Amino acid sequence: MTNQRPSSTKVVEEPFKHVIDEYKHKLQRVTCTCGWQGSSASPDGVSSEWKAHHVANRPPGSSKR
Numbered sequence: 001m002t003n004q005r006p007s008s009t010k011v012v013e014e015p016f017k018h019v020i021d022e023y024k025h026k027l028q029r030v031t032c033t034c035g036w037q038g039s040s041a042s043p044d045g046v047s048s049e050w051k052a053h054h055v056a057n058r059p060p061g062s063s064k065r
């Protein structure tokens with residue numbers, strides 16, 4: 001995370017995003033920027049705790065129907 005903002009570009013208010021803040025590769029452990037922690041291990045290659053969290057918290061309007 002960085003607190004620096006370029007002053008020459010206009011500031012855009014972005015919706016809060018759930019993104020990986022820290023990823024422990026060995027443990028396949030993800031820390032989200034919201035504080036959520038879970039596994040990114042994907043036994044079936046499709047779903048994982050992290051993916052479920054990310055999808056569940058995705059901002060409105062970002063999903064296509």
Ligand SMILES: [Zn+2]
Pocket residue numbers: 017018019032033034035036053057
């Ligand atoms: Zn989150």
